[in-house]
Amino acid sequence: MNGEIAIKARGLTKRFGKLEAVSHLDLDAPRGQIYGFLGPNGSGKSTTIRMLCGLLTPSEGTATVLDTEVPGDARLLRPKIGYMTQKFSLFGDMTVLENLQFIAEIYSFPKADRAERIDELLDRYDLIAQRKQLAGTMSGGQKQRLALACSVLHHPELLLLDEPTSAVDPQSRRDFWAALFRLAESGTTILVSTHYMDEAERCHRLAILDHGVKVADGTPAELQAGTGMHIIEVRADEPYRAQALIARIPEIVSVTQLGIRLRVLMPDSVIDPLAAVNRVLRAAGLPANATLSSATLEDVFVAVTLKPQAAAA
Amino acid sequence: MNSLSRILAILRKEVRQLRRDHLTFGMVVGLPIIQMLMFGYAINTDVRNLRTAIANQADTHLSQQFVAELAQTQVVEIVDHVETPQALEGLLRAGKVSIGVHIPHDFDRRVVDNTRAAIHLLVDGSDPTILGVANQLRAMPIAFDTSSRNKTESPQVEVRPYYNPERRTPVNIVPGLIGVILTMTMIMFTAVAIVRERERGNLELLINTPVSSAELMIGKVVPYILIGMLQLALILAVGRLLFDVPVRGSIVDLYVAAAAFIAANLSLGLFISTAAKTQFQAMQMTIFILLPSILLSGFMFPFDGMPKFAQWIGELLPNTHFIRLTRGIMLRDAALGDLYLEVVFLSAFTLIAMTAAAMRFTKRLD
Numbered sequence: 001m002n003g004e005i006a007i008k009a010r011g012l013t014k015r016f017g018k019l020e021a022v023s024h025l026d027l028d029a030p031r032g033q034i035y036g037f038l039g040p041n042g043s044g045k046s047t048t049i050r051m052l053c054g055l056l057t058p059s060e061g062t063a064t065v066l067d068t069e070v071p072g073d074a075r076l077l078r079p080k081i082g083y084m085t086q087k088f089s090l091f092g093d094m095t096v097l098e099n100l101q102f103i104a105e106i107y108s109f110p111k112a113d114r115a116e117r118i119d120e121l122l123d124r125y126d127l128i129a130q131r132k133q134l135a136g137t138m139s140g141g142q143k144q145r146l147a148l149a150c151s152v153l154h155h156p157e158l159l160l161l162d163e164p165t166s167a168v169d170p171q172s173r174r175d176f177w178a179a180l181f182r183l184a185e186s187g188t189t190i191l192v193s194t195h196y197m198d199e200a201e202r203c204h205r206l207a208i209l210d211h212g213v214k215v216a217d218g219t220p221a222e223l224q225a226g227t228g229m230h231i232i233e234v235r236a237d238e239p240y241r242a243q244a245l246i247a248r249i250p251e252i253v254s255v256t257q258l259g260i261r262l263r264v265l266m267p268d269s270v271i272d273p274l275a276a277v278n279r280v281l282r283a284a285g286l287p288a289n290a291t292l293s294s295a296t297l298e299d300v301f302v303a304v305t306l307k308p309q310a311a312a313a
Numbered sequence: 314m315n316s317l318s319r320i321l322a323i324l325r326k327e328v329r330q331l332r333r334d335h336l337t338f339g340m341v342v343g344l345p346i347i348q349m350l351m352f353g354y355a356i357n358t359d360v361r362n363l364r365t366a367i368a369n370q371a372d373t374h375l376s377q378q379f380v381a382e383l384a385q386t387q388v389v390e391i392v393d394h395v396e397t398p399q400a401l402e403g404l405l406r407a408g409k410v411s412i413g414v415h416i417p418h419d420f421d422r423r424v425v426d427n428t429r430a431a432i433h434l435l436v437d438g439s440d441p442t443i444l445g446v447a448n449q450l451r452a453m454p455i456a457f458d459t460s461s462r463n464k465t466e467s468p469q470v471e472v473r474p475y476y477n478p479e480r481r482t483p484v485n486i487v488p489g490l491i492g493v494i495l496t497m498t499m500i501m502f503t504a505v506a507i508v509r510e511r512e513r514g515n516l517e518l519l520i521n522t523p524v525s526s527a528e529l530m531i532g533k534v535v536p537y538i539l540i541g542m543l544q545l546a547l548i549l550a551v552g553r554l555l556f557d558v559p560v561r562g563s564i565v566d567l568y569v570a571a572a573a574f575i576a577a578n579l580s581l582g583l584f585i586s587t588a589a590k591t592q593f594q595a596m597q598m599t600i601f602i603l604l605p606s607i608l609l610s611g612f613m614f615p616f617d618g619m620p621k622f623a624q625w626i627g628e629l630l631p632n633t634h635f636i637r638l639t640r641g642i643m644l645r646d647a648a649l650g651d652l653y654l655e656v657v658f659l660s661a662f663t664l665i666a667m668t669a670a671a672m673r674f675t676k677r678l679d
Binding site for chain 2 (some may be wrong): 010053055075079080083085087088089090091092093095098102103105106107110
C-alpha cells in the first residue's frame with residue numbers, strides 16, 4: 001500500500017491487432033496532484049486512461065489505481081473514480097437536473113444529501129440557469145461543465161479526464177482549469193489528457209506520449225530545463241527561405257516558423273549554435289538576427305517527439 | 314438494495330427518454346394500428362370480384378345462361394366481352410383481367426359429352442391466389458340442362474371451416490399479426506435502444522459507474538415488456554372493434570403466452586445489440602429476423618405446405634411458436650396446457666439468447 005501514489009503502472013501495453021497503441025508505459029502519479037498526458041491524437045492517451053479505469057484490458061503489464069489492481073476488480077474502483085469521456089456522454093434528451101439526478105441514483109448517493117449536493121454543483125459549475133434545459137441543446141462549454149459536475153458528484157478520489165477541453169472556447173478552458181485546481185486543492189487526484197501546451201504547462205507533472213511511448217516525464221520546469229537542446233530564435237526578412245536554409249544544417253533537429261520568427265532546435269552538443277545558423281544565412285545573403293532562447297513546453301514537445309526520428313536519420 | 318435502486322434509476326431514465334422520443338413513442342402506438350388496418354382491410358384471401366372477360370363463341374341460350382350463373386357467384390366480375398380466345402390472352406397479358414372464360418362454339422355439344430371440357434378458363438397464374446380461386450370455379454355445376462345430362466354428383470368431400478365459418482380473413486390474420494408486430498417492435502426497440510447508447514457514447518459513461526451489466530439490461534428491458542403488453546392490448550382492441558376478431562380462449566393464457574414471446578424477442582434484441590455496431594446495423598439485423606418471421610412462421614403461408622428445410626428454419630423462430638399459441642388460444646379455445654410445448658420452446662429460446670447476450674455484453678470496450 002502506497003498512500004502517496006494514486007496511479008502506478010509498470011510496462012502497461014495495449015495492442016489492437018498489429019497496432020501497439022500503448023507500449024510499455026511506466027507511470028507514477030502522486031496523490032492530490034494534476035497529472036497531465038500530453039500528446040498528439042493517436043498517441044495512446046485515451047487508451048491509457050481507458051486501461052486505468054478498467055474499460056480496456058491491458059495486453060501486458062500491470063497497473064495499480066488507488067491501491068486496486070486494474071483490471072482485476074474494477075467494480076471496487078468505480079465508486080472511487082470519476083471519468084469524463086472525450087465525447088460528451090451524458091443524455092442529450094434529458095435536462096441538466098435529470099442527468100445529475102440520474103448520476104446520483106446510479107452512484108447510490110445518500111438520498112438525504114442528494115438535493116443539496118446537486119444544488120451545490122449547479123452553483124459551482126454555473127449551471128443554475130440551465131437546470132431545466134435539455135443537455136443536448138447546450139453549448140460546448142456548458143456540456144463540459146455538466147460532464148465535470150457529473151463526474152465529481154460522488155466525491156471521487158481520482159478524476160480521469162480524457163481531453164476535456166477539446167470542444168470548448170478559450171474562456172471556458174480557463175474556467176475549467178480553475179475548477180480543476182480547486183478540486184486538486186481539496187485532495188482529488190486528477191489525470192488529464194490534452195494536446196494543448198498551455199494546459200500541459202499548468203499540470204503539476206506531465207508525461208509526453210508519442211505513438212504509444214512515453215518520451216518524457218517530469219514537472220514542466222524539469223522538462224523545460226532538460227531538453228538537451230539549444231533553442232535559437234531567428235528573425236529573418238524571408239522566413240520561408242531562411243527555414244529551408246537552416247534545415248540544411250546537418251545537426252538541426254527542427255525549424256518551426258512562428259509568424260516572422262523561426263524557432264530552431266539543435267542538440268546542445270553543438271558548440272556555437274548561433275554561429276552555425278548565422279553562417280548559412282549570411283552565405284545566402286539573407287539578413288537575419290539569431291538569439292538564444294529558453295525552452296517552452298512546445299520546444300520540449302518537439303524535442304522529445306522528434307528524437308527517435310533524428311536518431312534514425 | 315442499491316442494486317434495485319440502480320435498476321430503477323435506469324428504468325426511470327428509459328421511460329423518460331422514451332416519452333421525449335416522439336418518433337419511437339408514435340411507433341409503439343401507431344405501428345400496431347396501421348398494420349392492423351393494412352392487413353385487416355387490404356388483405357383478403359377470400360377473393361371476390363375477380364376481373365373477368367368472356368369470349369362466348371357459342372352464343373347459345375345455354376351458354377348465356379352459364380355466363381349469367383357465373384356472374385351470380387360474385388367470384389368473378391365480368392368486365393369485358395370479346396370475340397376470340399386470342400383476345401382473351403391479350404387482355405390477360407395486359408393485366409386488364411385476371412380470368413378469361415372461353416366458351417367454344419360447340420359448347421352445347423360439349424356439355425353432354427363428358428370427355429371434352431365445355432369451358433376453358435384462362436387464368437393469370439402469376440398470382441397463386443387467383444389460381445386457387447379459379448380451381449373453385451371448376452366445381453361449378455353446369456347441370457341446369459337436366460334433360461340432356463346426368464346430374465352432377467354432389468361433392469364427396471364436404472369442407473366445414475371450423476373456428477372461422479365465415480372464412481373472414483382478419484380472423485386468420487390478426488392472431489398471427491400480433492406475433493409479427495411484436496417481433497418487429499420488440500427486437501428493434503431493444504436492439505436500437507442499446508446500440509444508440511453505444512453510438513452516443515452514453516455506454517462508456519454508464520459502464521464506468523457502479524451499475525452492473527445485469528442491472529443495466531434489466532433496467533433497459535422492463536419498459537419494453539410493458540410496451541409489448543400495451544401493444545397486445547391495442548391489437549386485441551382494434552381486432553375486436555373493427556374486425557370482430559374473437560378471443561375464444563382465456564385472455565390470461567394469451568397474456569402468459571405473450572409474456573413468454575416478448576421475453577424471447579427482447580433477449581434476441583439484446584443479443585443483436587451486442588453484435589451491431591450502429592443503429593443502422595441493428596435495424597438491418599432486425600429485418601433479417603423479421604422477414605422469415607413473416608414468411609416462414611405460418612403467418613403468410615401454411616406451415617405444412619413449406620419444404621422441410623424451410624420448416625426447420627421456421628421452427629427456430631419464436632414467431633412460429635407464438636402464432637400457434639395465439640391461433641390456438643384466440644380461435645380454437647385451446648388452453649395453454651394443450652400448447653405447453655410452444656411455451657417451453659419460447660422459454661428455452663429466451664434462456665439461450667439471454668445467456669449469449671450476457672456473455673457478449675461485458676463492461677469493457679474491448
